[in-house]
Amino acid sequence: MSNTILFIYNTRSGNHNYQENDILQKINDSLQPGQRLTVHKLEKKKEGNEELQIILNKENWDLVIVGGGDGTIRRLVALMVKYDFYFPLAVLPLGSANGLATCLGVGDLDVAIEVLKRPSYIDMDVLNINDHISLHLSDFGFNAGLVKKFDESDTRGMMSYFKGSLSEFFDNKASKFMMTIDGKDIEIEARMLLIANGKMYGTGAIINPTGKLDDGKFEIIAFNPTGINELLNLSLNLFKGAIDEDPQVRTWKVDKVKIKNLEGAQFQIDGDVEEDVREVNVTILQNRIKISVLSLSQEGVTAD
CATH class of the missing domain: 2.60.200.40 (Tumour Suppressor Smad4)
Structure with a gap:
């Protein structure tokens, strides 16, 4: 069971159908006894990667949930590749474009939350295009x-x-x-x-x-x-x-x-x-x- 869980939430992502409190409540409702959730919000338009790298280094996270669109997920994975992080990921489709989430079968937020309760994983390939x-x-x-x-x-x-x-x-x-x-x-x-x-x-x-x-x-x-x-x-x-x-x-x-x-x-x-x-x-x-x-x-x- 994943005990230490990090939720990286891009509050500037394009899907405004859900309120922040509702999203956090859905995640908390999916947690099992003994699981601990830490929330890190990406709120600045041009926030650098240093702060995100610090939070990734803070613990050996059992699971990292990323809430945002394709760009947010890509940004996180780029850091994971660059700095050799190997945390399991889960995606919540909170962007204006949720193409990757759709490919993973979690293009609907409520379905993505249900999958959090009983996660199944693949080892996904990553493409390198001119670095x-x-x-x-x-x-x-x-x-x-x-x-x-x-x-x-x-x-x-x-x-x-x-x-x-x-x-x-x-x-x-x-x-x-x-x-x-x-x-x-x-x-x-x-x-x-x-x-x-x-x-x-x-x-x-x-x-x-x-x-x-x-x-x-x-x-x-x-x-x-x-x-x-x-x-x-x-x-x-x-x-x-x-x-x-x-x-x-x-x-x-x-x-x-x-x-x-x-x-x-x-x-x-x-x-x-x-x-x-x-x-x-x-x-x-x-x-x-x-x-x-x-x-x-x-x-x-x-x-x-």
Whole structure:
């Protein structure tokens, strides 16, 4: 049983459907006798990592719960990798983007709380992209451009995202890339080139049907819809989990890759835009993070 539990809570994350007191009450209600909870809040907009490193060093935590979105989880894992921390993790989906939590089966907060009571774990792979950590989905092109527009916009919500998607589709042109896989150079043209550890977006759209977080591999997926009909078909296949049947999609399963961004397409890592990235080298840290998931025996679990 996990006795010393640390909850790292990003109070600035984008999900405001739950009050702070409600979240803390849910966690406390999930604790077993003898378990002790310590709460560390990330409240400052530009808070450095030194304070977070100090709290991680404070005890040999039996479990670290991270409450936030993909960016918060990524920040914590980057510190764990850099400073050789090996605490088990659990995720509460409290961000505006909860893609990794969705992949873990805990995209709903009440389900995530139930999983805390009876945790099941996998040893998740972590991607290294030019010495930056990636846990979920990174890409060149269409989606990265959309993320940049969304970051710069004053509006949020699905309607804003839908309008942004249409705008970005017509603004975005296919870009050329040179990939090196197993010593072979492959030149491709794509509207979006995805580096995928995860399987799906927080919306539930299945972008990488064959992806597994703990298989020691990741996928490179090239998308090149040439018109609005192809885009609509691709969107439908995303929600059906059938993009591997789409003629506009090509997939490679790899454990390392070099990608040259020949025409300067926009690039993002787990929802964070990286400026002027002309080349990436991607490797994998196999089974690096022990993280809780919704197990097969727990599927269908709901809040009490």
